[in-house]
Amino acid sequence: MTVSRAGGSAIGLHRVLEPEGVLPQQALRLDASPVPWPDEVVVDVERLNLDAASYRQLRERHGDGAAVRAAVLEIVAARGKMQNPVTGSGGMLLGTVREVGPDSPLGLKVGDRVATLVSLTLTPLVITDGLSDWDGLGEQVPCKGTAVLFGRSIAAVLPEDLPEELSLSVLDVCGAPALTDRVVRAKSARSVCVIGGGGKSGSLSLAAARAAGASRVVALVPTRGEAEAVRAAGLADEVVIADARNPLAVAQAVGEPVEVTVVCVDVAGCEHGAVLATAAGGTVVFFSMATSFSAAALGAEGLAADVEMLIGNGYVPGHAEFALGLLRTTPGVRALFEARERQTAKP
């Protein structure tokens, strides 16, 4: 563990108030004071993006917007971070760098507009405006206040050449293409299947697979409409339609098994199909948070499948820049992202 000379720790242990000796994510309460330790960065917060599951729980529990707002204020005041005690989840935030400690390794400078790529569940946070600009009716929370980034943290500077919403949408899933790139290159894989290839992480992973040298890139999607969109975007050599939860349907749709399968679809029960779609000696990368560890482990064993199975780590050094670069250089990816934004935009 890296502990700075001033007694702080790169993972923020010095910010933990209660209980003693746990990591910030497990803490009940953090010291959120906006004074940086030597390796920390303090950010003026502009907006919180609450995790969808967390917002849904708050809304169902508290009902109207004012009550939801009061609940968020109470959580942050009590815990020094926005971690929903029921769902355990947080979200991310947008802001501007206010102060950089002399030993910060993050490479940020005062005035940078940044998005945090580590969870709000471990980010010290103070809210100073009573959330007066938020009606409590959506996950996007306009907010004045401060947040702290530790020495070992992740924040991306928002690029000036892209619309903010588009950048945030890419940054939200930037781990997937970076790890896909790394795995495809490390294995010199020629064939790659992305299950859920029409989604955000999926379309970026398709682009990453091709850029990394795969010559047979297969997108598996659930519907004809999505298949047409991915085909039009030109991101895959083959676009096939199957229910990712049906192992036999997946295997039949993919045909000749691939060397690397990337699971980007956030529904439960996709483990066995992914294993069956993958050739002996190949690799499955699970990015879906709906993945069951035991279903993957026992499924591969039950199928006597000699496949390597990776837990998709959301952090790969340089992942934010890599994903933004793919968006810039791959018109098909950008088209899919923009179409998605139009679909989800409020009328």
Add this chain to the structure above:
Amino acid sequence: MTVSRAGGSAIGLHRVLEPEGVLPQQALRLDASPVPWPDEVVVDVERLNLDAASYRQLRERHGDGAAVRAAVLEIVAARGKMQNPVTGSGGMLLGTVREVGPDSPLGLKVGDRVATLVSLTLTPLVITDGLSDWDGLGEQVPCKGTAVLFGRSIAAVLPEDLPEELSLSVLDVCGAPALTDRVVRAKSARSVCVIGGGGKSGSLSLAAARAAGASRVVALVPTRGEAEAVRAAGLADEVVIADARNPLAVAQAVGEPVEVTVVCVDVAGCEHGAVLATAAGGTVVFFSMATSFSAAALGAEGLAADVEMLIGNGYVPGHAEFALGLLRTTPGVRALFEARERQTAKP
């Protein structure tokens, strides 16, 4: 998918009666008739080892031994396999090869005594003796009947030079040392930590790490007693004591982070400690079924940890022979296994 000319499939799809189109493990009911398809093997069953969780549930639900026995008979009669409908789990079996289909790729011959290394949850099974030799009071079930192995299945021939209980005990965990060997060699790793190094899979993994060339092998164990046993067995260069669920305690105990961490301890909450114990660019192999996919993925991201995380696949080609070989050539491993057997033997 490999489908033989006779219409069978290497993963046993032709044995699924209900519902149609699912894998044998997901099936409600299998055709368990003891007539081999061309690539199948039929085994005369001698003993079932019920999964511990399954047996516990049956015992708690049904109470006395006769009722537990009746419940197992009913499950197997109804489903054509021993899969507890509540826990979803099965177990494994011991038997002797009765008949080998002409296209079987398993390399077995009539008369071989074998243990199945795929789960009972997908193994077609018929019981013919009414379990009359079983009192229902333990997980070990003497049993006459038949089982079927598919083309793509895993069975180990029991070696003649080792006591049967010892062999079974090793075969039960043989995936861990085989994957440890593979990972340590692939990464040319010099430093390896095994969390839970005193257990069955842990001690074999320690031996595998050293045999694969690691020069700093660290065993992390929970108690002083276990530490002394591992030290006496000479399986590790360093033996440290910490609660694997406490990330900071784990990191402090391990000290200089290792290149490969193997998690072999079957308790929940070991993900963050394993990540912290691992150097940047290193690999964590999770063998514990208590591993949480999301805790691992979000934990690594929250710690900005660039580590590769593998789901421990219980199947690596040659794993049974490899583990038995380690036991034969590593006196310390055998000593730990035998001490464990003495502890758990009934008085």
